Amino acid sequence: xxxxxxxxxxxxxxxxxxxxxxxxxxxxxxxxxxxxxxxxxxxxxxxxxxxxxxxxxxxxxxxxxxxxxxxxxxxxxxxxxxxxxxxxxxxxxxxxxxxxxxxxxxxxxxxxxxxxxxxxxxxxxxxxxxxxxxxxxxxxxxxxxxxxxxx
Numbered sequence: 552x553x554x555x556x557x558x559x560x561x562x563x564x565x566x567x568x569x570x571x572x573x574x575x576x577x578x579x580x581x582x583x584x585x586x587x588x589x590x591x592x593x594x595x596x597x598x599x600x601x602x603x604x605x606x607x608x609x610x611x612x613x614x615x616x617x618x619x620x621x622x623x624x625x626x627x628x629x630x631x632x633x634x635x636x637x638x639x640x641x642x643x644x645x646x647x648x649x650x651x652x653x654x655x656x657x658x659x660x661x662x663x664x665x666x667x668x669x670x671x672x673x674x675x676x677x678x679x680x681x682x683x684x685x686x687x688x689x690x691x692x693x694x695x696x697x698x699x700x701x702x
Contacts, residue, residue, distance in 0.1 A: 580597060583658065585654040617646050623648075628646070630665075641662045
């Protein structure tokens with residue numbers, strides 16, 4: 552289901568694909584082309600490694616999101632999570648429709664941000680639970696050492 556750009560960047564023979572593959576070879580984040588036939592094509596080495604790590608369901612989610620962007624003829628930003636060797640990985644996909652039913656997908660690893668957000672929500676909930684069960688007086692000060700919260 553997935554192709555990888557070769558050294559010259561030619562796998563389907565189109566001039567626009569050759570330009571894209573050569574343009575993105577040195578870019579650090581994965582860039583994927585979703586072809587009109589729904590196949591995923593890696594436009595740089597990072598994308599090739601990502602496509603190898605995805606299972607069929609994960610690839611299908613990327614394809615569905617790209618199809619939506621092409622049908623609506625507008626750029627979309629999607630967040631997907633998938634199981635990786637190091638645990639759950641969160642990816643942000645920026646999908647831009649191209650001509651002829653194709654789409655370009657720029658992938659950004661958003662795992663750290665997702666983990667930090669979950670940790671913050673968990674920490675706030677623990678603090679709230681602590682304050683609710685506490686029978687003593689509790690308070691919180693801000694950066695200027697002024698009261699920000701008093702129970």
